[in-house]
Amino acid sequence: MSSKSVLEHFTVPDDFKMEILSKENVCIVAPSLVEVINYIQLCYTYEDPLLYWHSNCQRLPRLAKLAVQYLAIPATSAPVERLFSTAGKTFRPERCRLADGTFEKLMMVKCIMQSSKCVRRICAKIYSVSTRHQSAQAAAAIKPFYFQDILESEKPLDTPWKKLTGDYVSTFDVMGKKVLKVEPQALTLLAEQAMIDIAHLLRPGHLQQLSNILKDPESSENDKFVALELLKNANIASAMVLPGCQDTGTAICMGKKGQYVWTEGNDAAALSKGVYNTYTQKNLRYSQVAPLDMYTEVNTKTNLPAQIEIYSTDSSQYDFLFITKGGGSANKTFLYQQTKALLNPEKLLKFVDEKAKTLGTAACPPYHLAVVIGGTSAEFNLKTVKLASAKYLDNLPCEGNEHGRGFRDRKLEEEIHKLTQRAGIGAQFGGKYFCHDVRVIRLPRHGASCPVGIGVSCSADRQALGKITEDGVFLEQLETNVSKYLPEVESKDLSSEVVQVNLNQPMAEVLKVLSNYPIRTRVSLNGTLVVARDIAHAKLQERIDNGEGLPEYVKNHPIYYAGPAKTPAGFASGSFGPTTAGRMDSYVEQFQKNGGSMIMSSCYTSTKLYKKVEVLEYPELGMEAIWKVEVENFPAFIVVDNKGNDFFKELAGGIKND
Numbered sequence: 001m002s003s004k005s006v007l008e009h010f011t012v013p014d015d016f017k018m019e020i021l022s023k024e025n026v027c028i029v030a031p032s033l034v035e036v037i038n039y040i041q042l043c044y045t046y047e048d049p050l051l052y053w054h055s056n057c058q059r060l061p062r063l064a065k066l067a068v069q070y071l072a073i074p075a076t077s078a079p080v081e082r083l084f085s086t087a088g089k090t091f092r093p094e095r096c097r098l099a100d101g102t103f104e105k106l107m108m109v110k111c112i113m114q115s116s117k118c119v120r121r122i123c124a125k126i127y128s129v130s131t132r133h134q135s136a137q138a139a140a141a142i143k144p145f146y147f148q149d150i151l152e153s154e155k156p157l158d159t160p161w162k163k164l165t166g167d168y169v170s171t172f173d174v175m176g177k178k179v180l181k182v183e184p185q186a187l188t189l190l191a192e193q194a195m196i197d198i199a200h201l202l203r204p205g206h207l208q209q210l211s212n213i214l215k216d217p218e219s220s221e222n223d224k225f226v227a228l229e230l231l232k233n234a235n236i237a238s239a240m241v242l243p244g245c246q247d248t249g250t251a252i253c254m255g256k257k258g259q260y261v262w263t264e265g266n267d268a269a270a271l272s273k274g275v276y277n278t279y280t281q282k283n284l285r286y287s288q289v290a291p292l293d294m295y296t297e298v299n300t301k302t303n304l305p306a307q308i309e310i311y312s313t314d315s316s317q318y319d320f321l322f323i324t325k326g327g328g329s330a331n332k333t334f335l336y337q338q339t340k341a342l343l344n345p346e347k348l349l350k351f352v353d354e355k356a357k358t359l360g361t362a363a364c365p366p367y368h369l370a371v372v373i374g375g376t377s378a379e380f381n382l383k384t385v386k387l388a389s390a391k392y393l394d395n396l397p398c399e400g401n402e403h404g405r406g407f408r409d410r411k412l413e414e415e416i417h418k419l420t421q422r423a424g425i426g427a428q429f430g431g432k433y434f435c436h437d438v439r440v441i442r443l444p445r446h447g448a449s450c451p452v453g454i455g456v457s458c459s460a461d462r463q464a465l466g467k468i469t470e471d472g473v474f475l476e477q478l479e480t481n482v483s484k485y486l487p488e489v490e491s492k493d494l495s496s497e498v499v500q501v502n503l504n505q506p507m508a509e510v511l512k513v514l515s516n517y518p519i520r521t522r523v524s525l526n527g528t529l530v531v532a533r534d535i536a537h538a539k540l541q542e543r544i545d546n547g548e549g550l551p552e553y554v555k556n557h558p559i560y561y562a563g564p565a566k567t568p569a570g571f572a573s574g575s576f577g578p579t580t581a582g583r584m585d586s587y588v589e590q591f592q593k594n595g596g597s598m599i600m601s602s603c604y605t606s607t608k609l610y611k612k613v614e615v616l617e618y619p620e621l622g623m624e625a626i627w628k629v630e631v632e633n634f635p636a637f638i639v640v641d642n643k644g645n646d647f648f649k650e651l652a653g654g655i656k657n658d
Helices: 003-007 014-021 033-043 049-055 057-070 080-090 102-112 117-141 184-200 204-215 221-237 267-281 345-357 378-389 410-422 507-514 534-545 552-556 581-593 619-624 647-651
Strands: 161-165 169-174 177-182 250-258 261-263 289-291 297-299 307-313 318-325 334-338 367-375 435-445 450-457 463-469 472-476 498-502 522-531 610-617 626-637
Touching (some): 177 463, 184 250, 250 261, 334 378, 345 367, 410 435
Antiparallel strands (some): 318 463, 610 626
16 A cells, blocks of 8 residues: 555645655555554643553553554564553653644654664654654744833832932933933932831831721721831831831842943942941841851841842833841742642632731731742742832733733732731731732743742831932932821810910929829910920930930920921011921830920920920030920820820720730
8 A cells, every 4th residue: 555545544734745655665554554543642632641651551462463464563573562662761742743733643653663664764754854844834933022021010100209319420422322320429328318218217008008997997906006006106217216117127229220321330339338328327227147157147237238139221210129128027928839730710819818827927917918920930939029019010011911921910919808808817816907908910930830929018118219310319208297197186086175284383293283184185285395306305315325314304394296497587486386296205215214204295286375485405406406495375185194095096996005
């Protein structure tokens, strides 16, 4: 029978078929070869054809008989079972891929017919021709080159900026292109101020989420207690004296340097100098330890090294993301190596639900939870987790494309957020607010891998964007007025009774009068107040630390948390609006132990209430000096008494702090 009879059982392109039919003296007779082919096709319906081939070895004798009968393989040349065993071992599916399945069939036949010289020659020709055909097919199917950043945002982040300086930047032309020249001082200044700001300040959105917890009727008492304490803590930290968290973290600087930006020296060194300046000059903790050998470590005493990563872009500016990551939230970053089997709605939700619960509350919830599925590598997955938790990827597209771009799955974000609310963990041991929000990012992946990363940004949600352009050096403006996120005081929450208080009598008498009234009571103050802001409090604390004690004026008069503006002509005082008093609360305990700060005031006021203003101490500090003011009918309210009652805690929902 001619080769045409054999080829009737194959579906091949015409040009391929003509190559085979042109050959003579083919010794294949195979009217029933299709049975062998059908079996081969059956193998390919399984994910692992080799596994199926070997697991059905009981059929090999019959197939061997067909091979002897129809493929002209001499039965005496070798045991046919051995031929099939060899075929199984040498089969390489990754080398045998044609869209119509033809090549897979032919390669399998080639393996079966190893002992026939004539057939080997034919199969060699088949392999050669089909390989060329496969290459031609592949060439015709190659997609054109298309570059796409995996984490390409649809639009820039909406960022409020503050300008640090217009110095240290200039432009010049090179080959018709405007080039931005950035001095090392610009990088140092930007990193230094970024580290200062994110150690003490938070983004408005984060503070608003805390405030929303206080207003949510579904919030538990624990949720509200934690939210209120975090707001009060943020208020204190905003004085820029004490950081918002004792773990001031590892300094992380990620830069994206445009190709038309020129810098001198080592950018990482200039940024590190800024980190060094902040950590050595401010009240921040040194957390970095250096290994001397595998088992011995010492603190670097500068919080260096910083983690600095700089990438190239095609822009004409230098963009930055600054993060300080403490150990608590960093230790809640996890990588799970999964498979495609996880990629269905039911399994994925169950998986995330189980893993999210293991985060616990040790890293200070409510969290900003990030879940990343996929990634070209394990490390890219976890890098994306960190960026997502910092809200850096908020403007990713909402769907993927054939080029492999990453995207946010906002529907899945809502579903996972509801899971965290139903978990009952809450901000601390019971409640709804385990997470403020959830971000879910889907990335391309290697077909054999499916990494899943989970991480958080904790209540010390510390990050800020920066940029250097031809206009200067800019840093993201974080929130400085935290008091507006605290519970609002309404008239219905306060007592209508007004108590007159003479501040010029001994402090013991003033305290006796005030102790007769509950919180919410309105008082009218008359007499002398001592005015002190942030730096003044720090100066007084230094006196205590040095064993000098507090001055008598602090012991004899109430302290008013405020600072005056310049005094217009004809006025006793300029604007004397109160500051966010909670910022100085960290000093109260020490001051009271030393006989001071027995009464503290911070409230709405007017310049008409001030009769006399004079500097008591530290005039070189300007508005930050310690002042003495005489007031008349100065309105205030009792918000914390000497019995442990706290107006703001009650206003937030009957919270009790045991």
